[in-house]
Amino acid sequence: MAEVYAARRERVRERCTAGGSATALVTRPANVRYLAGAAPRGAVLLLGRGEDLLLCGSPPSGEAGEGRPDEAVAVRVLPRAGGDPAVAAADVAVARGAESLAVEEHHLTVTRHRAIGSVAPRLRLADLGGAVEQLRVVKDEEEISCLRIAAEIADQALGELLESILVGRTERHLALELERRLVDHGADGPAFATSVGTGPNSGRRGHRPTDRRVEEGDFLSVCLGATYRGYRCEIGRTFVIGTSPAGWQIELYDLVFAAQRAGRESLTPGAAYRDVDRAARQVLDSAGHTEGLPPMTGHGVGLEIDEDPQLAPAAMGKLDACVPVTVEPGVHLPGRGGVRIDDTLVVRPEADGGPELLTITTKELLAL
């Protein structure tokens, strides 16, 4: 793994040098972890001119959830109450003779940026922009295998829930039970707050579980994900409670299923992000569901649950092979509920069999 981290840091250094800065300061936690192997709380990474340096407020714990720092990176733990590691890093950059420092302006607050400027008034502060986020879009096979395991764990947790009795239990309890099962099966933890929605709450994106209990005749939507070695996946399914779904439920489910399939089938290397979004969206649009649709059909996943690319109407760019994304269209009818279906897939060329589905729980409409 050491070479992998070193190669990633080398690419960031090349980008900086091309942009006129020989030195870069990475502060966004997922970016620090991507480049250094671990991101203890508050840690920042200084790259270029001398050895790569991870500055932290407390020593790395070495726990599975946090990752282990790459051995080629020097680690410096600031003394107790040593202040902001980013400011300390700027100090080091100056001591090493740097004239310019590229920082992550989309992550640093105005106050921190100013503090760096005051400790190092002669240092020219440039913008690293989303350089590290862009590197993170295409995953290597090691990363994809972490995502695959994360998806297996989420499938297992969801599968076990479906075997239990659901009627009468609250959204909150179902969500907590799913999170316990994720950990049972080896997850570092949930990838995001598990969403469970029943009846009128079903089908709402990011719905926070309430005390509403599952009733006969409800739609039940569940969205969960596991984190495995830092990598986060996502799966969402909608079920119907009781022996026979109503006509409107079958119709709505079939529609969202068709939209989700259209989105999945459009995942090929070279496809424009917005075309994947449109493939799914136009199925819903043409059935008259133009209002209240989510702003995007899917997004990248990796060290963060919601990372580049966005599969949205105004997104610019094209898919590459080895990019994992979600495809998660949904429709919510106010007062009645709705349907969401959400998979994590990896874009693969057709010669390799097309998109690789990581979350394999069935998408038939199950009546539970």
Added chain:
Amino acid sequence: MAEVYAARRERVRERCTAGGSATALVTRPANVRYLAGAAPRGAVLLLGRGEDLLLCGSPPSGEAGEGRPDEAVAVRVLPRAGGDPAVAAADVAVARGAESLAVEEHHLTVTRHRAIGSVAPRLRLADLGGAVEQLRVVKDEEEISCLRIAAEIADQALGELLESILVGRTERHLALELERRLVDHGADGPAFATSVGTGPNSGRRGHRPTDRRVEEGDFLSVCLGATYRGYRCEIGRTFVIGTSPAGWQIELYDLVFAAQRAGRESLTPGAAYRDVDRAARQVLDSAGHTEGLPPMTGHGVGLEIDEDPQLAPAAMGKLDACVPVTVEPGVHLPGRGGVRIDDTLVVRPEADGGPELLTITTKELLAL
């Protein structure tokens, strides 16, 4: 409650006007919630010159965990893919004729700050600083009663855990079970990631639960908290597993207990933050535990779990009445484990009986 929110917003307006800006933009979620009653994801609050306006990317859900917007605040939901609500708010400020806008520079990123500047180039951007955070330090009785309920919930969850069998269970399972019990007892959710540490992991601040199982003879430290109507409390206790604690365990426990008591007893209106810290710290220092002590003895709690004030060696300022804080000294001996004892208390004048202890679980050394 409506008058409470209006009065809070009026105080912010006064602070802004005194600072030369008649208009303020509040972006930090806990600050938005404090002033507007609710903070839907990404929502920002524009104050001054015309009605107070809450701008959100999606409609407020009205769920318990999110709060309900104060009716005196106008709510504007941006159209789908409507961009950053903070930028939209700056647009409104300009349309209302504002010349200057005070923003939260410690919360806004450089990139967002710049986007506001570009959409409104003639608007002078000032710094609101921690004005809202400072208002939040002293709580009203309504807020304290939410904290009191949050503490009761945490006490109940912890009490039930102590009645169950612990040996052989992993840190992760114990943490998840505690979180389930918090929700069982009516919490919106955990106030922060529950920490459970056994054996060599015990006594570490912020320890992330691992798969280590509880063994006979271990110290077991637990730190958890509930959120109730947005308000977050914290409790931490250390227990010993088995029938009879070892001599070093009793000695270490008594020491940390004495330090924690000294901290609690120094909580009076007018006491300097650093003196509370010193009261607890010097007990540990004088026993030779100068290395590896946590950077602070305690901190404020409220809408965030870690808010002002900090009870730390270099902290400036004095306690007021009705300020809820934690007192949480601890000692961790590498390879052996340690002890942490953590309470949430409200500062009260001696005439009112002195500090009010919210987390009432016993601090005797229990052998479980």
